[in-house]
Amino acid sequence: MGDTFMLTNALLLALRELRRNVMRSFLTMLGIIIGVASVIILVTLGGGATKQVTEQISSLGSNLMMIAPGKRMGPGQGGGSAPFKLADVEAIAREITSLRAVAPVSSSQITAIFGNANWSSSVTGTTEKYFDVINRRVKEGRIFSQSEVRSGVTVCVIGETVRNKLFGGLNPIGSRIRLKNVSCEVIGLLEEKGQSTMGQDQDDIILMPLRTFQRRIAGNEDVTLIQVSVKDGVSTDKAKVEIGRLMRVRRHLSAEEDDNFSVMDLKEISTMLSGTTRVLTGLLGAVAAVSLLVGGIGIMNIMLVSVTERTREIGTRLAIGALEREVLLQFLVESIVLASFGGLIGILLALSISVLLAGALKVPFVFNAPIVIVGFLFSAAIGIIFGYFPARKAARLDPIEALRHE
Amino acid sequence: MDADGLNRANGRPLIELDGVTKVYGTGTATMEALRGVDLCIYPGEFVAVMGSSGSGKSTCMNILGCLDTPTAGTYRFCGVEVGKLTRNQRALLRRHYLGFVFQGFNLLNRTSALENVELPLIYRGETLRTRHRRARQALEAVGLTGWEHHTPGELSGGQQQRVAIARAIVTEPIVLLADEPTGNLDSARSIEIMDLLTSFNRDLGITIVMVTHESDMAAYAQRIVHFKDGLIAADHANGGHLHVN
Numbered sequence: 238m239g240d241t242f243m244l245t246n247a248l249l250l251a252l253r254e255l256r257r258n259v260m261r262s263f264l265t266m267l268g269i270i271i272g273v274a275s276v277i278i279l280v281t282l283g284g285g286a287t288k289q290v291t292e293q294i295s296s297l298g299s300n301l302m303m304i305a306p307g308k309r310m311g312p313g314q315g316g317g318s319a320p321f322k323l324a325d326v327e328a329i330a331r332e333i334t335s336l337r338a339v340a341p342v343s344s345s346q347i348t349a350i351f352g353n354a355n356w357s358s359s360v361t362g363t364t365e366k367y368f369d370v371i372n373r374r375v376k377e378g379r380i381f382s383q384s385e386v387r388s389g390v391t392v393c394v395i396g397e398t399v400r401n402k403l404f405g406g407l408n409p410i411g412s413r414i415r416l417k418n419v420s421c422e423v424i425g426l427l428e429e430k431g432q433s434t435m436g437q438d439q440d441d442i443i444l445m446p447l448r449t450f451q452r453r454i455a456g457n458e459d460v461t462l463i464q465v466s467v468k469d470g471v472s473t474d475k476a477k478v479e480i481g482r483l484m485r486v487r488r489h490l491s492a493e494e495d496d497n498f499s500v501m502d503l504k505e506i507s508t509m510l511s512g513t514t515r516v517l518t519g520l521l522g523a524v525a526a527v528s529l530l531v532g533g534i535g536i537m538n539i540m541l542v543s544v545t546e547r548t549r550e551i552g553t554r555l556a557i558g559a560l561e562r563e564v565l566l567q568f569l570v571e572s573i574v575l576a577s578f579g580g581l582i583g584i585l586l587a588l589s590i591s592v593l594l595a596g597a598l599k600v601p602f603v604f605n606a607p608i609v610i611v612g613f614l615f616s617a618a619i620g621i622i623f624g625y626f627p628a629r630k631a632a633r634l635d636p637i638e639a640l641r642h643e
Numbered sequence: 644m645d646a647d648g649l650n651r652a653n654g655r656p657l658i659e660l661d662g663v664t665k666v667y668g669t670g671t672a673t674m675e676a677l678r679g680v681d682l683c684i685y686p687g688e689f690v691a692v693m694g695s696s697g698s699g700k701s702t703c704m705n706i707l708g709c710l711d712t713p714t715a716g717t718y719r720f721c722g723v724e725v726g727k728l729t730r731n732q733r734a735l736l737r738r739h740y741l742g743f744v745f746q747g748f749n750l751l752n753r754t755s756a757l758e759n760v761e762l763p764l765i766y767r768g769e770t771l772r773t774r775h776r777r778a779r780q781a782l783e784a785v786g787l788t789g790w791e792h793h794t795p796g797e798l799s800g801g802q803q804q805r806v807a808i809a810r811a812i813v814t815e816p817i818v819l820l821a822d823e824p825t826g827n828l829d830s831a832r833s834i835e836i837m838d839l840l841t842s843f844n845r846d847l848g849i850t851i852v853m854v855t856h857e858s859d860m861a862a863y864a865q866r867i868v869h870f871k872d873g874l875i876a877a878d879h880a881n882g883g884h885l886h887v888n
Contacts, residue, residue, distance in 0.1 A: 561734070
């Protein structure tokens with residue numbers, strides 16, 4: 238009972254001390270405020286960005302997988318591996334029964350011309366299965382048929398952005414656009430999808446039959462990427478193993494050779510994409526941790542000043558019968574209150590800044606309760622760690638010396 | 644030590660110094676502040692301690708106040724040997740049985756008179772209600788009703804010392820130790836303070852040990868002890884009768 242009593246009492250004293258030196262307390266807390274705020278802002282915004290990435294990837298269809306030549310897609314892509322051919326796509330579609338749809342993808346950036354309007358867009362050669370794989374529909378016109386794909390006719394399906402740039406508000410169906418030296422009839426207009434993970438406009442695309450693309454635009458038989466979607470109820474891991482086994486056979490890899498292709502499911506793709514975000518968050522988090530440390534040293538410094546300033550007060554308290562641990566508690570509570578107040582202000586600051594920044598950066602604001610709690614507890618812990626030494630110094634003062642102190 | 648024990652000790656000395664020495668420093672740089680002091684103080688006495696600076700009177704007061712312990716010899720407070728107590732036990736002894744009045748008042752700055760007087764009660768674990776009631780009573784006893792919410796900065800020296808006295812008596816101590824309580828005050832204020840101390844000694848039976856430089860102030864005491872060079876040079880009842888030691 239006595240201890241709780243002393244604790245409440247120490248708390249009241251600490252608050253009074255804080256109120257007395259508002260300016261000094263605030264400056265002392267600044268280190269903690271900045272530290273806690275930056276940690277929370279970074280983690281919150283990083284979390285928002287990761288969530289955005291994940292959401293956009295899963296909007297592609299949660300059972301999507303990509304097969305790419307080389308060990309890994311993305312930065313540092315292992316070049317030199319043989320590209321896929323249409324036969325690989327057909328083999329996968331034929332042999333792996335757990336897949337719903339398989340589509341080849343070969344793309345290139347090309348300027349499309351209609352009348353005197355021109356627009357550089359991503360032209361993708363693929364098959365009619367691609368619409369199933371990426372789960373997109375046309376809102377006007379139609380998609381190309383299997384026979385059109387096989388015969389390689391010059392037709393295309395365009396996205397909303399391309400329509401806007403080339404046709405303005407006009408209906409593009411039936412018009413012919415020029416891609417390089419190919420005149421291509423627009424047969425369909427895709428439903429809008431908006432921005433993608435990396436800020437890419439997913440409506441800025443032109444889709445055409447693979448054969449047309451290979452012959453008339455790329456001038457080769459290569460397939461850059463194979464996209465597949467797994468049947469519902471089938472695990473992507475199982476499909477991945479099956480595809481891997483098949484591709485090893487098709488690419489004539491001996492047992493001791495590593496894969497010269499990679500099969501990535503959404504989890505891996507999103508991990509790869511958010512990896513960069515995480516590294517950045519980690520680095521900045523370390524900087525923030527250093528600022529917390531500096532904040533802690535600031536608290537220790539001001540507590541030592543406070544102990545010196547209040548030596549006579551401590552002497553008086555000891556003389557009238559305060560125990561060592563009561564004086565220790567008083568100063569410890571004071572530094573904890575100081576630090577956790579800083580933490581609290583930092584949290585509020587961080588949340589308001591995060592909301593503003595999330596709006597400005599068009600990243601969703603994800604309230605991360607654990608990091609807020611950790612931030613608070615961490616600042617309180619800093620109060621304990623950096624307040625202990627000054628508090629012990631106060632508690633161990635000799636009352637006679639302390640009373641004589643000027 | 645409980646209240647019964649204290650009552651039983653009534654006929655016996657409250658304070659008993661037996662061959663107390665105090666040496667500061669180590670090796671060749673030692674300084675003997677007390678060189679074998681024998682002193683008995685009985686319940687209800689008002690003792691003035693006099694002596695020039697360096698005579699050992701302050702050291703003796705520190706020992707009496709359980710703020711310091713003797714190097715050799717024994718100090719018994721109510722029969723308890725203080726030298727054998729730990730720092731915390733001595734703090735508890737001060738908390739429950741001693742009151743202190745200092746020359747420099749030692750009030751907490753920017754803290755109201757009432758809160759200053761409440762301070763020792765906080766360490767005794769009294770509730771807020773009890774603290775307020777008793778602090779108000781103590782302030783009334785020193786004639787400061789109406790000044791409860793003034794901070795030391797807003798009070799005169801004499802008033803500050805009266806707050807300090809209220810703080811010392813609010814716990815109803817057995818012994819009040821006053822270290823030059825009038826040292827910072829003019830003579831009119833000094834007389835007021837001495838009248839207060841005398842009345843607490845007379846009416847409440849609080850034993851008072853007071854260090855002073857001024858014989859005017861010492862004249863209020865019943866007994867005067869003179870220190871010189873770390874020893875008691877004279878110990879007599881006020882009025883010239885030598886006290887039988």
